[in-house]
Amino acid sequence: MAGRLEGKIAVVVGAGQTPGETIGNGRAMALLFAREGAAIFCVDRVAERAEETAALVAEAGGTAAAHAADIAKSGEAAKLIEAAKARFGRVDVLINNVGIGGGDGPAHRLEEAAFDRILSVNLKGMWLTIKAALPVMREQGGGAIVNISSLAARAGGIQLAYEVSKAGVNRLTTSVAQSNARYGVRCNAIMMGYMDTPMAVSGIASATGRSVAEVRAERNARVPLRGKQGGGWDTAYAALFLASDEAAFISGAILPVDGAMGVRIG
8 A cells, every 4th residue: 555654744863874785774764654655854863874865765756855963962853853844844753763882781891971872862862852843743733753662671681771771762652652642642662673784783793893694694593583683674664554544543552573582582
């Protein structure tokens, strides 16, 4: 069914991606949403990456604009929503796809600076972006927010800051859903498992000194469904459903997209 987002304006925060041979979640969502009729406001900390995604949308026949913002910096979240509204007149869909790791560890090894940095980007930055978008969505009578979470919210033990940040994202999602339901604003999250994206696979390979092929094979072996990770398009199709009017009665959901990894926990 084509045109599932026809006429809608979608802000994709984290629409760029790190270099790699596969497609990232943000870029896949931007391209798919455009294919389904939305105009895309592509946001990334690195301007060139946002511009590259916007150019790909335009090449495919869609409408897009690029904007650089670091949502961990005070005021930039508000500015990106203002810029999106100024460019397109409204904000129907907000995708929160920004997340980082690096320097993380278990509780006894994690440094305070790393904890603060990861929580600032993964949780506080997402809240600030939602905070900026809510008045716009409330005033226009509705909107859909989709937050990208992780199975790390429920399991793990070696990435304390990341795990806590994603657990916070889940609770942020349900709180926003409850407090904004009367205004027609929906908020849901995608709780991802292992995804074969450049940031995940290439990033881990670079950080650990291993080959991309070795990291990919190790991660594939841990996924119950066909022994293979998901990818950016799997995230994108889940987000498309949650952002579309097909999910008009769904709010506060935490949707696992994890190849059955989550049901194996415990």
